Amino acid sequence: MSFNLATMLRQSRLSDPGKAFCHFGDLTFSYAQVDEISGRVAASLRGLGLEPGDKVAVQLPNVPQFLFTYFGILKAGLVMVPLNPLLRAAEISYHLEDSDARLLVTFSGFAEEALKAASEVDGLATYLVTPPGETAVPDGAHHYDELYRAEDTGDLEPTNADDTAVLLYTSGTTGRPKGAELTHFQLYMNCTVGGELFGFNPADIGIAVLPLFHVFGLSSVLNVAVRYGGTLVLVPRFEAGPVLDAIERHRATIFSGVPTMYFGLLREDLESRDLSSLRVGISGGAAIPGETIREFEERVPGVVILEGYGLSETASTTTFNISAEQRKVLSIGKPLWGVEVRVVDEEDRPLPSGPEHVGEIVIRGHNVMKGYYKRPEATAEAFRGGWFHTGDLAYADEDGYLFIVDRKKDLIIRGGYNVYPREIEEVLYSHPAVDEAAVIGRPDEKFGEEVVAVVSAKAGTEVAEEEIIAYCRERLAAYKYPREIRLVPELPKGPTGKILKKELRTS
Amino acid sequence: MSFNLATMLRQSRLSDPGKAFCHFGDLTFSYAQVDEISGRVAASLRGLGLEPGDKVAVQLPNVPQFLFTYFGILKAGLVMVPLNPLLRAAEISYHLEDSDARLLVTFSGFAEEALKAASEVDGLATYLVTPPGETAVPDGAHHYDELYRAEDTGDLEPTNADDTAVLLYTSGTTGRPKGAELTHFQLYMNCTVGGELFGFNPADIGIAVLPLFHVFGLSSVLNVAVRYGGTLVLVPRFEAGPVLDAIERHRATIFSGVPTMYFGLLREDLESRDLSSLRVGISGGAAIPGETIREFEERVPGVVILEGYGLSETASTTTFNISAEQRKVLSIGKPLWGVEVRVVDEEDRPLPSGPEHVGEIVIRGHNVMKGYYKRPEATAEAFRGGWFHTGDLAYADEDGYLFIVDRKKDLIIRGGYNVYPREIEEVLYSHPAVDEAAVIGRPDEKFGEEVVAVVSAKAGTEVAEEEIIAYCRERLAAYKYPREIRLVPELPKGPTGKILKKELRTS
Missing domain, CATH: 3.40.50.12780 (ANL, N-terminal domain)
Structure with a gap:
């Protein structure tokens, strides 16, 4: 054993x-x-x-x-x-x-x-x-x-197998950072099952620009490569140009990144590069807009972008879109081998499929941590009923594909209606002048919360706040579209390049 | 987790x-x-x-x-x-x-x-x-x-992962049967890694005639099939004719058996059968004579016989001959992925390679049991120094292939010389009239122990005891060849068909 x-x-x-x-x-x-x-x-x-x-x-x-x-x-x-x-x-x-x-x-x-x-x-x-x-x-x-x-x-x-191998700090949904105890078995299974999904093999050469101290880089990039005897190109910091240089120089086959990295790559002159070695782009850490997938696959022929979903506590992949044939764009895919995923209501009762049945994602299986180090109460709270509670809101379609609507804590409740920022962000990203966008709530006397979009414009373009509001109003229900647009030069990001909504709320 | x-x-x-x-x-x-x-x-x-x-x-x-x-x-x-x-x-x-x-x-x-x-x-x-x-x-x-x-x-x-899934009773090397605690993780890893070795896939159809209550059948037949989504043909008792019928009827691709089953099949008119679906024969449980492998592969074209080695406590496969190209006949092969095997002397010191360095096989890794149920002392004894002691004597060649010379308890010491029964049995099986053979020691005043061969003759043949002794003397050193031949109609066998030397010694 x-x-x-x-x-x-x-x-x-x-x-x-x-x-x-x-x-x-x-x-x-x-x-x-x-x-x-x-x-x-x-x-x-x-x-x-x-x-x-x-x-x-x-x-x-x-x-x-x-x-x-x-x-x-x-x-x-x-x-x-x-x-x-x-x-x-x-x-x-x-x-x-x-x-x-x-x-x-x-x-x-x-x-x-x-x-x-x-x-x-x-x-x-x-x-x-x-x-x-x-x-x-x-x-x-x-x-x-x-x-x-x-x-x-x-x-x-x-x-x-059940001994702790890595203590990975995560803020989780609340409180100070807690150490998620990831076991030898859990990490082994995750990279084994995860790597199989995109056919990682010894001939693969991966770009390791996601930080390896983060679960996405550690499990899906480093562990997958060593498990299957592949090669990694270590890149200490994301800059689009040097990453493209590394892909060309080493004939890399796999790029793993968060959506903001794909945004960054798309700003480059990809057509002047030889990226023909690339076969798969893995995306995770945050929702990747459908528009980004479409554009990237069009401009880098032969690549398929596959989106997955996971957390520090699930080290990391939980669901995945297996292939171009089996994926559903905007979905985080289906659970991995041996991983059970449910969408549950406030009382932890499983919900039926359909976009009208949004609930919290809970997970059980080999990919779930042992617990939070020295935090029996937080562990018990996260594992109530034997399932790990992710704090992510989603629904399943009838084929079992999961669609994240938002983080539970990012949910905006405006005048009694649930507004999921992701949906608004998806619309914002489809606007030709928008580079990056994040939607948050701010306290409002009349509606409880009001919908605010923080937006940066693409280099060389200008856009008026009113124009963006009008663009959204045309495409979204009246209770949803943002009433306020804050134009900023750049959005604050965490170590993997994920946009930090917490900082937007307090700024 | x-x-x-x-x-x-x-x-x-x-x-x-x-x-x-x-x-x-x-x-x-x-x-x-x-x-x-x-x-x-x-x-x-x-x-x-x-x-x-x-x-x-x-x-x-x-x-x-x-x-x-x-x-x-x-x-x-x-x-x-x-x-x-x-x-x-x-x-x-x-x-x-x-x-x-x-x-x-x-x-x-x-x-x-x-x-x-x-x-x-x-x-x-x-x-x-x-x-x-x-x-x-x-x-x-x-x-x-x-x-x-x-x-x-x-x-x-x-x-x-580390919870006990199966309590498998085994006599081990000494004493009353003890329950080996096999964990969920151990059994999962064993069939996953084991099945990979012979490329088990959903198209495979295995004959399950090895008893499933025994570790060989449970892990290498049942668990492998379910792990990779294959099909099993359940056969409750070994009889050569019905087994061949089942292979023909279901177009079976894999046969797993102990050597005595191969002996049984070879007694049939294989040439009149359509066994063309068979691709692999797995052998384990006891040493399979080189002559048996040669004859079977000659008479059933397209089949390769691959020999492995394992115990109840190692659930089950520990070493394996991967393919016809990589195997060494008479060797039990090399350790599986993630399994460490050493050959050690009486003081648990690792021995160098070479047939002159015979020692006990000790094992460490994911395939080793948790311990013997309620037997802390027997567990500690078996795991001394952190390695599981098998009681099997072997040497490694310079390529890392292991060769079992015998069970430690079956070793015969004649006049101060180590006599390994397997070596003598290999010679006996090359005799055209010998059907089954087992070599044991009996107490002897002059030499401490004397070498005795218990032999059954092939149907329709007759053979004199003296002739067998002469045949062995020609091929073996003076201190090794059997001085006594006991002709019997049939040798006593355990549930998998393994010859029971213990019963021969007491009879």
């Missing part, structure tokens, strides 16, 4: 040791190299006195050391706690303390906040990855190279 | 509900039917007050009710305890008591011993499967049809 997620690395190495596992700039690391280097990291971590189950926080962008550290932690039976490099000191110390982290790996380029946080946590050791050639680290910190010093024993700690 | 092994049935049903899951005589049950009937059994069992984790003993031959009961137990979150139909009352009551079984399902045809046993166990309910048309059952017992009465709720109990 023992199973260590790093078995995936070991087996892909056994199948083809010299195969490139990752490219990073001009560097390439083979499966054998990543297996050996991460074996050194594992032995070094154990040599520092860390014991199976201990937590190691990792705050790194998509660099090769992310892979070495991740697999090193797994091999040693430790628990990985991925952190966003953009966190501020107070946030970092919250995460370190909440997770009981005993060691922090971070990057010298943004170490100031991390070191400030680390100094407040008792008994925490900090290791810094530096740019090539730099060896100096501040007092009190260690250089990451020290973690290469021990010999690789080749050993994988025989963790159990 | 929840996972119920019956998910495999549910998903194969979702893929193709009308597909034949099993044939039994003139009956055929589709995936939808088996899913629905087992759902009724699950609801009935829960309706009787059984709670997740409770044990249900099942003593059935390969009949459709075996499938209904197995999946019903899994769906309800109960634990299946498969029992050999040939057990006597005292043995049955030992198993029922040791496993804390709360319910027994057995077959009216051999219910006498079971009912005697059941009457001695407090609070145990007994359900009898009867031949079609028969409805009467003895006082105190229930008819199996009662387990169809509750409505199928469609529900699968959300057991965890």
Whole structure:
């Protein structure tokens, strides 16, 4: 019954040791190299006195050391706690303390906040990855190279399938960030079943620009690649030009991104590029407008964009549109193998199919976390009735395809009517001058809430607020169309590029 | 993290509900039917007050009710305890008591011993499967049809991956039978990885003549078929003629058996049969002689015989010969994906490769049981150093292929030399008149042990003891060849057809 997620690395190495596992700039690391280097990291971590189950926080962008550290932690039976490099000191110390982290790996380029946080946590050791050639680290910190010093024993700690492998912080629907305990089995199943859906195979070369510290990048990009022995091109930051360069240079076959990345790529001169190697674009993290799919597939022939849906707690994919033939645009698809999904009402009663039966998505199966670390109450609340409650509102059609109407917390109730921002956003995106859009509610004396659209215009275009309102009024019921348009140069986004509505509401 | 092994049935049903899951005589049950009937059994069992984790003993031959009961137990979150139909009352009551079984399902045809046993166990309910048309059952017992009465709720109990699904009794290397706790995850991984090895797919039709209450039949035949949505032909008893009839009638593609079954098939007039549908023969349970593989493949063109190795505790496959191109005849092959195998000396130190380095096979990985039920000491002993000790002696060649030399307990030590019975048996099987052979040791004053061969002759042939001794002496070192030949009409066999050396030693 023992199973260590790093078995995936070991087996892909056994199948083809010299195969490139990752490219990073001009560097390439083979499966054998990543297996050996991460074996050194594992032995070094154990040599520092860390014991199976201990937590190691990792705050790194998509660099090769992310892979070495991740697999090193797994091999040693430790628990990985991925952190966003953009966190501020107070946030970092919250995460370190909440997770009981005993060691922090971070990057010298943004170490100031991390070191400030680390100094407040008792008994925490900090290791810094530096740019090539730099060896100096501040007092009190260690250089990451020290973690290469021990010999690789080749050993994988025989963790159990249900042991926690990754503690992934998520804000969930409410409160401070909570650590979702993702197990070895859960992560194994998710990438195995997920990768099968789009036929990931050893010949595939994926662009890893989604942050690997986020569940979408970790499970659907990194884990899928290592499970099936493919190759990754690590790109530390999304910029459309360099991503297209990487696709051309490495003849990449898979691009995984959030909708805003697809928006960014579409702003480029795609027709001047050789993107013929691309076969699949995976989209997730937020709803991708139908218009974006249509345009991308038209401008990059041979690509099919497949949308999936998942959360940190479901690590990650839960539903997916399997293929161009079987997909339904605007749907998040159908549940994965072994995953049960229901749409339920406020009393957790399953709802029938049909767009008139909108309810909350609840999930059960191998892809659901063990619970929130040290949060028995939040865990019980999320799992009431044995099903994980996502906070997402959706309906199922008669074929079982799910359509998200919105996040439960994003729902606007105007004059007693439910207004789903996504529906309005879909209309806004169809306007030729709109680049990005987000619809939120603001308190209103008369209607309870009023519908507000925050919009950025495409470069080189101008558009009047009244024109957008008129455009929406023509296409939407009277209770739905936005009464206020706020034009902004750019919308605030999270680490994966997801638009942050919370910030729009408070701004 | 929840996972119920019956998910495999549910998903194969979702893929193709009308597909034949099993044939039994003139009956055929589709995936939808088996899913629905087992759902009724699950609801009935829960309706009787059984709670997740409770044990249900099942003593059935390969009949459709075996499938209904197995999946019903899994769906309800109960634990299946498969029992050999040939057990006597005292043995049955030992198993029922040791496993804390709360319910027994057995077959009216051999219910006498079971009912005697059941009457001695407090609070145990007994359900009898009867031949079609028969409805009467003895006082105190229930008819199996009662387990169809509750409505199928469609529900699968959300057991965890590491929860026990099957309690499989095995004598292990020593002592009374012990219940190996096989988990949902372990059984899922084993059939998934195992079936992949010989490319099992929905078009495959397997002959299920290996008893399903035994790990080989349960994991490599039944679980593989349901995992990949294939079809099974249930055959309750091995007889060469009817098995060949079933292959012809159903155009079976896979035959799985123990070596004695292959011996039996080879005694038939294979050339008069249309066996062209067969593509793979799986062999396990005991060493298959090279001569048998050669002859079978010659007489049934298009078939490749692939040998694997496993135990009840490793549910079941541990190593396998993947294909005709990659196999080594006489080897048990290489470890499965994610399974670690070592050959170790008496102090558990790994041995180098080479036939001169014979040691015990120890195993670690997803395919290893949780432990022996209620036997912490036996579990600790079997898992010393974190590795499961098989009691099998083997060596690895430089390519990592494993060669079993013998069971540790079957080893004969003659005059200080190790004599491995398998090696002698291999020579005996190459003799044209030998049908079956087993080599054992008997106490000897001068040498400690003396080598004895128990042999049955092929029908219509006669052979003198001296001639066999001379034949062996020509081919084996002086300290090895058998000094005594015991000619018998037939060798004693266990439920899978494996020759029982224990009985030879005591006879």
